[in-house]
Amino acid sequence: MRTALSVYRALALWVLWVRRLLAGGGGTSTLAEQRVASGQAWDEFCDTLKAAGATLVAPGAPQDPLNQAEGYRYLSRLLRAGLENFIECADPEGAPQLCAIANGSRAARICIGSDNPDNLYENATLDGSLEYVVTGTRGTVGYLGFGTQSGQYGGKGGLRTVDYLEAEQLAMFIVRQTFGIRASEQPARLSIARRHGAGEPSSRGGGGGGPTPLSAAKLDEGLQATAAGGDPNIRYYHSYWRLPPGFVLRVTARPPACRCWNFQLNNHWMESLDYRHHPVHTNSTLARPDASDPSLYTLLVSHADPNADGTFRGNFISTVGHQQGTMCFRWVGVAPHADGDALPHPKADLIPLDQLMRGGV
Structure with a gap:
């Protein structure tokens, strides 16, 4: 089927080219118009999209079915x-x-x-x-x-x-x-x-x-473009995590004076996990500080809730079935003169879940 469609497309484009040639060019005078009318703009767009899939098998990318499926969904x-x-x-x-x-x-x-x-x-x-x-x-x-x-x-x-x-x-x-x-x-x-x-x-x-009407130039340019943006008032801390079964990643932080802060867990492709249905993040409004030190916050990245028995051990962050991914802290609205090296840095350590439940850490 794919071969038949390719042959049909090539034949249809050839017929259009012949018609334009006999008509003296058909009015496609600009480069963008020629690229769109000939199918070149679309072909290059599809080729670029296909090539983007190579990032999923690049060295270091996880090759298990879950991460690969999420990678293609990300694309x-x-x-x-x-x-x-x-x-x-x-x-x-x-x-x-x-x-x-x-x-x-x-x-x-x-x-x-x-x-x-x-x-x-x-x-x-x-x-x-x-x-x-x-x-x-x-x-x-x-x-x-x-x-x-x-x-x-x-x-x-x-x-x-x-x-x-x-x-x-x-x-x-x-x-x-x-x-x-x-x-x-x-x-x-x-x-x-x-x-x-x-x-x-x-x-x-x-x-x-x-x-305004859609033009060939706008379509051609749009197919080639992508964008995003950042906020200079935010200090970011990014890291990678990997959590084997039976362990908890304990993250402790003492946020600086700022308007607000938050922490979140992502998959390998830096997509936030599904915060609509799972506790995959917390912030300065939601998080509960440590009882012994109100300026300190303990976050527990875990496959299961370590507070399920009713004892608070730290703010639970769910992995939603993931074994690895990225994580991010944000300090929002830190004093403009604050030196990045002088800001408090979050700390993380890997501990056995059963040891945490027994109160041994």
Whole structure:
């Protein structure tokens, strides 16, 4: 079947090429139009997607069925996020919009780069030569941040945070909301719209502010692009964990003075584990401090809840059946002058579960 479809596609493209040749080119004068009309843009997109699968068998990547299955699912999520962000939600002239793409709470989860279970991420593609207005309601969320990024991951120069005075080159507007107790707090409800200048022809905005028509250039560019963003007010601590059966990873931390902090567990591909249904993270609002030292927090990464008998031994973080993965601490809103080396560093040690249950550690 695959061979037959390939032969049919090649024949159909040849017929189109002959028709355009007889018609004098068919009006496909730009490179992007030629790439889209000939199928080259789509072929390169599919080839790049296929090549991305090589990362799953790279040295060091786990080869067990669970991690491999999650790896291919991760690629499918990245594909979905890229298509949503750079094709469906990429009209900065006619219809800019905020999209919550990296979102592990939505029905079709997309988890990217140790995404924070306490965060709602939203982003909009912008044109740095235009002006925009953001409006909405504040809600009750504790931390609401706005930022702009230029460039893109995978592109020349990468992705960097820019100052608003340097906005001529910006490509992305980022909104980051951080919750303490997500289920009981109201997020900010925001929208973004283009501000039209006096005397500006409405045709540039898609005929009065409506969406602009999809062009071959936009499609070609969108198929090649991907993006994400960071917050300069956050200090991150990333690490890798591996936990054999019968053991507990005990993580202790003494958070610095900051607006809030959190800890989370991820799989090997840096996707947050399913925090909708499992206790895979905690934060400065949810975590219970040690009874002997209220400034110290003990987190217990375990395959089973070590507090199931009613005795509190530490804040339980579930592995959700995983044997390995990544983990992340965040200090949010640390004093600007704080030296990273002077900040308190979390500590971790591997201990037998039965020894912990007996109170021997």
